[in-house]
Amino acid sequence: MLHIKPILSGLLRSKSGPLLLLMQMILSVAIVANASFIITERLNLMARESGVEEAQVFDFTIYHFDKSTDLVAQNIRDLDILRTLPGVIDASPTSMVPLSGGGWSSNFKLSPEKDSKSSPNSAMYLGDEHFINTLGVKLIEGRNFYPQEITNEFTESGGKMLVSKALAEKIWPDESPLGKRLYMGTQQFEIIGVIERLQHAWVDNDNLEFSTVMSVDLTSEFKHYLVRAKASDIEHLKVKIPEVLHKDNQSRVIEGFKTIAERRIEAYRDHELMATVLTMMVILLLLITSLGVTGMVMFNIQRRTKQIGTRRALGAKKRDIISYFLVENYLLCLVGGTIGVLLAIQLGKQLMNFYSLPMLELSYPLLTVVGLFMVTTLAVYMPARKAAKISPATATRSV
Amino acid sequence: MFFYYLDLAWRSIKKTPMLSALMVMAISIGIGITITTLNIYKMMSINPAGEKSSQLYAVQLWSQGPDTWDRFDSQITYQDGFNLLRSEVPTYQTSMFRTGGAVQTDDPNLLPAMQSVRVTNNDFFQLFAIDFQYGQAWDDSVDTSPRYEVVLSDELNQTLFAGKNSVGKTVYFNAKAYQVVGVLKPWAPSPNYHDLNNGSFGESDKMYVPYSLAPIEEYQSWGNTNGWNYESVDTYAKRLTSEKHWTQYWVQLDTPAQVEEYRQWLNNYIEQQKKLGRFTSPKAAAQFLDVAQWLDFNKVVPKDNKILVGLSSLFLLVCLVNMLGLLLSKFLRRAPEIGVRRAIGASQGQIFAQHMVEVSLMGLLGGLLGLGWAWGSLLLLTKKFELQASLTHLDASMWVIAPVIAIVAAILAGIYPAWRVCTTNPSVYLKSQ
Numbered sequence: 027m028l029h030i031k032p033i034l035s036g037l038l039r040s041k042s043g044p045l046l047l048l049m050q051m052i053l054s055v056a057i058v059a060n061a062s063f064i065i066t067e068r069l070n071l072m073a074r075e076s077g078v079e080e081a082q083v084f085d086f087t088i089y090h091f092d093k094s095t096d097l098v099a100q101n102i103r104d105l106d107i108l109r110t111l112p113g114v115i116d117a118s119p120t121s122m123v124p125l126s127g128g129g130w131s132s133n134f135k136l137s138p139e140k141d142s143k144s145s146p147n148s149a150m151y152l153g154d155e156h157f158i159n160t161l162g163v164k165l166i167e168g169r170n171f172y173p174q175e176i177t178n179e180f181t182e183s184g185g186k187m188l189v190s191k192a193l194a195e196k197i198w199p200d201e202s203p204l205g206k207r208l209y210m211g212t213q214q215f216e217i218i219g220v221i222e223r224l225q226h227a228w229v230d231n232d233n234l235e236f237s238t239v240m241s242v243d244l245t246s247e248f249k250h251y252l253v254r255a256k257a258s259d260i261e262h263l264k265v266k267i268p269e270v271l272h273k274d275n276q277s278r279v280i281e282g283f284k285t286i287a288e289r290r291i292e293a294y295r296d297h298e299l300m301a302t303v304l305t306m307m308v309i310l311l312l313l314i315t316s317l318g319v320t321g322m323v324m325f326n327i328q329r330r331t332k333q334i335g336t337r338r339a340l341g342a343k344k345r346d347i348i349s350y351f352l353v354e355n356y357l358l359c360l361v362g363g364t365i366g367v368l369l370a371i372q373l374g375k376q377l378m379n380f381y382s383l384p385m386l387e388l389s390y391p392l393l394t395v396v397g398l399f400m401v402t403t404l405a406v407y408m409p410a411r412k413a414a415k416i417s418p419a420t421a422t423r424s425v
Numbered sequence: 426m427f428f429y430y431l432d433l434a435w436r437s438i439k440k441t442p443m444l445s446a447l448m449v450m451a452i453s454i455g456i457g458i459t460i461t462t463l464n465i466y467k468m469m470s471i472n473p474a475g476e477k478s479s480q481l482y483a484v485q486l487w488s489q490g491p492d493t494w495d496r497f498d499s500q501i502t503y504q505d506g507f508n509l510l511r512s513e514v515p516t517y518q519t520s521m522f523r524t525g526g527a528v529q530t531d532d533p534n535l536l537p538a539m540q541s542v543r544v545t546n547n548d549f550f551q552l553f554a555i556d557f558q559y560g561q562a563w564d565d566s567v568d569t570s571p572r573y574e575v576v577l578s579d580e581l582n583q584t585l586f587a588g589k590n591s592v593g594k595t596v597y598f599n600a601k602a603y604q605v606v607g608v609l610k611p612w613a614p615s616p617n618y619h620d621l622n623n624g625s626f627g628e629s630d631k632m633y634v635p636y637s638l639a640p641i642e643e644y645q646s647w648g649n650t651n652g653w654n655y656e657s658v659d660t661y662a663k664r665l666t667s668e669k670h671w672t673q674y675w676v677q678l679d680t681p682a683q684v685e686e687y688r689q690w691l692n693n694y695i696e697q698q699k700k701l702g703r704f705t706s707p708k709a710a711a712q713f714l715d716v717a718q719w720l721d722f723n724k725v726v727p728k729d730n731k732i733l734v735g736l737s738s739l740f741l742l743v744c745l746v747n748m749l750g751l752l753l754s755k756f757l758r759r760a761p762e763i764g765v766r767r768a769i770g771a772s773q774g775q776i777f778a779q780h781m782v783e784v785s786l787m788g789l790l791g792g793l794l795g796l797g798w799a800w801g802s803l804l805l806l807t808k809k810f811e812l813q814a815s816l817t818h819l820d821a822s823m824w825v826i827a828p829v830i831a832i833v834a835a836i837l838a839g840i841y842p843a844w845r846v847c848t849t850n851p852s853v854y855l856k857s858q
Binding site for chain 2: 043046049050053054056061064089091093277278281298299300302303304306307310313314315317318321325328329381383
């Protein structure tokens, strides 16, 4: 009992109005589908875990500008001071900071021969036996470094290495990585442990999960330290640490205190900005489209007041009137939605070609069409209910 | 006549307040979104070199061996930079890189702080047209026989000397004393096109030291160092003679003849280097890009921004279609009234003009409201994302662009409805009254 035929002929007779609404729906579906696809893609990126206790860990740098400083001894003293400071859970030197956007990475050779296979590009964390506890990462296989294994520089013989599970599985898919070796030139690093998850510094890099930790606490005028403490103590420690370290040695710059949680916000800022602006766009677009539908229906009702009155006088029930407008809208939604899905796929293809976005998943345009049906139902129902209230008497009046 | 139409338009808007408000709202939201994204895009892609844009060129050399990098690197080697300085073709030229370190003064209350420092020659200031507040650049002779002299940025001069004339004062850079010879006026191009190594909108240079001091003071590079063959650079001397790319090179060429001459000079240079066993790739060549091409080469505007501008113009299109539909209903509903006006002598053209004035008025209102939205959303975005103020500052041109887009959009949307209304036969409406 949907009376599609009269509705259809009504639509076809007043071409321009419905046609415009149709265009609006098509464009809206294409934009909303692609925008929400990009939004979810970004939110998924942002939801990836670093493996690190982000709220508890912060980093800072020391720059020694006095060339006479004994850097090795100074480093030992500094680490002692840091680790015994009230509130500090643990501290470690490092070469780079997770999610910070800066650091070291390298391909390793799988054997010492010059033309042997390479590992994928992976992060080079340099740290000591406190490194994994400081970051709060989980060792799932093997063991941690022993203190006596830590060297102050890269030595010819190499050293020990921890690798992230993702990297181990990539290089040795079916075997345990323990006891295996990775090579940098002639230096060899024996793998003694596997870390469940440790991301590196560049969040937009495909190899984000590929990390290595080397048993090297490199001596340098620039030193980077990681400190873990209870989140509530961190603000206080940011002031306290430069104070006590300066007391030990004045000729250095100590700065750059930032928690990994803060680094995460910075690292994903562009993605968050994109997601926010697009969400704004989607909401406004839905609003505008539904306002457009409401406006059109209101106009139609005014134009057809007499017609509605006549139908009522001839026995049409209130819900018949409402369903007339709803069915009219659904017809438009069906056509607009179908073409919209096709356009959305085309737009997705263009975005993929020009901006190398991933391919649009079909579920997004389809869900958008479902959304379109729901939103427009609301947009039509309000004015249609008013139309249903038109009294049959109007049909006889003012003839 | 125009004012009469304006009056009519205002009355008509007042007569259907809801519908008119809807239309103004639709167009204002469309304009708001478009201007927001356009503004960020424009601020990112702004050409900071201004009128010197087409005179300044970044020089790139394909010095890598065959089968290594497959495109020009954005930097060149130190040795090439050193050699290129010998050319007498460019008006100004500079080879430079960014370093940094601890900076102090004689004031014991001032804790040493890390500062970003540029190592360059004295052409730098003229090439990039930077004015001095106090003093001047170091003398030409310093670029050949080094002296410990330094030029401060306005910002660092504020921090170290409270903005006073500090020429002649001493600044300690990594515990070494340098004499201040000049202080620049505020200069922080955004994007910082002269060195795009560490992001396009990053920290600006705080201090400038002579390039000739680099081999003596062994300044570390704070930018990228890229290599294509395995070579050890464990000493600074090896770094200076290595094939690693880590310095930037800029020239100023004022006339096309000069550009041609310089191209020739660079080709000769490459030929000469080939004889010395360098530039072994068959693709060995030189390329120099002006500022606009340089920004493009370095992809200063992220692709995200282009997507946003694209999507928001589609968004504006939806708003237009929306407005078109609403205008159509509004105008057609008024057809009887128009019928009367036509019957008592108004021409089709006059009716058309009257409606155009009305849609332009709505466009103008929408444009102004849209500017308000854009201003608000930029403010919100700045706050939430700590964007640089230079990126979210509503550009002055938007005050013109927004209303113009809005009015043009409204007129485009209004043409068809207005045409429908003025071509309707008046007798139809006169009859049914």
